Amino acid sequence: MNTSADSNKVAPEGFNLFLYRTKKKFSGPDPYLTIAGVFLWLFVYWVLCEGLQVWRFTKLPGPVAISKDWFSMTPFQGISIFTQEYYDHIYVSCQRILIAFGIATGLGVPLGLFMGWSRSIRDYIFPIIELLRPIPILAWVPLSILLLPGFEGPVIFLATLASFFVTTLNAMLGVDSIDEEYFRAAGCLGSSRWDIFKNVVVPGALPFIFTGLQISIGVAWFSLVAAEMVSGDLGLGYLIVDAYMNNVTVPMVIAMITLGFIGYFSSACVRALGDRLMAWHVKELAQQGR
């Protein structure tokens, strides 16, 4: 019988599981639709800029012009995958993101957890955070330049600030989301307050924390680039403005696309780390067919 469940077959694990999933994925239409979608968008872009040369789009470099420069040993407009300068910009931006995201997570997660856990900590801090949070990051630029010396200080400060608010708020809401019965059960089982913090508050808030971290790393990139545009000496945001000022549009678009790829990759890393730390959550979702 082909249709009977093979009960004595062992479920694949590790690399075999990865192979099985990849095979299963490519047996459906989804990946092919994705590929077709990317090519469709590239084609529209090409038609607008280079094919038909629609009004105003002539000012932009098309996909052909960009890829020619991007992959050239001797790029016409100065930036390609073979120039050191390109990697300097990427390196500086990534380094800033790591520092900013690290600080925001290191401060935001504990603060949010404590705010969710203790009523009095929340009463002290929450109003101030809610007051500062709506202020747009660009509004902080003058203050940060006045307050912090050099180029690095203000840029990192601005990127940290934006993701700090997101992380803190999500960690706090994560604690709020934990069912009261888990606290009661933990109390019954003889936990001290600290035991409850370690064993209920932290793991219970993790799903929210990681949702927050994914948003927060996106926000960090976005405010970093804004900051680099205003006060920078290097970095992808600086490259975009610098290219625009010097009227070289190809490096400008290359920097934008690069930001897209790095941003995507950084979110994927955060997601992967989250899945690793929350095996229970992933398995629970899998049981529900998600």
Added chain:
Amino acid sequence: MKVKSMAKNTSKAEKKGALSIKNVTKIYDPTGVNVMAVDDCSMEIAGGEVCMIVGPSGCGKTTLLNGIAGFHSITEGSIHLDGELLCGPGKPKADQSAERMVVFQHGALFPWKTLQENVAYGPSVQKALSPAQAMDKAGQMLAEAGLGNFLKKYPGEVSSGMARRAEIVRALINNPKVLLLDEPYRAMDALTKQIMHESLLETYDRTGVTIFFITHDLEEAIFLGDKVHIVTTRPCQLKKTVEVKIPRPRSYETQSSEKFRKLLAEVNDAVHEEAVKAFKAGERELA
């Protein structure tokens, strides 16, 4: 003091875990209007007894349980465990303690811990056992409950029946005096329920722990209980106590006996009246 000394004298003869609920009243005022959930409710539960509480929905049964467990305060009256005051005059809220273990309506195994880690949690935070010893004992107890193949599974990966069974093991590993169950089998189908009842009875026969069990299911109440306490609609008061004199060990065949049917009719009579009252009260509130 008198009560305490009496308890000491008799504790050797009697089993531990006698609960004495005296004139307990609980008033909530969440919206500025006092709502009386429990009104002058008294009951005596002997050590090692399976006491079933039956009453209409929302009548204040859970409020009573929360008072015993120490999740919230009581307004008046007192609750004693083996002669010791849990809560009462001068002490509105009982301390939470592992001698009174609760099994929750919706299940409260920590979803981020495996079944084994869940069961080991109590003894290891109470420092009764080292973490490694606690894990060993948890594995052993889960295996005894027929969950030996699921030690490393998360609660989200096993059936609700297994999760509930593991939760009872998590309570029993602490050697509680009283097990407080709040409609633990509510969401289960009749077949799973049957298996859960048999496993609970088996556990009870082995441990002799006092059981305080809230339910809506009358057959469940009679099948499991030594006494069935029928309580009124809100505010909760004791209406009638039915003694179930069916010898243990009981099996599912008990449920088709003549005696069982008679008891069921008796309990049903008492409950039906309250259910009608509760239903009408609900209608008035809405209209």
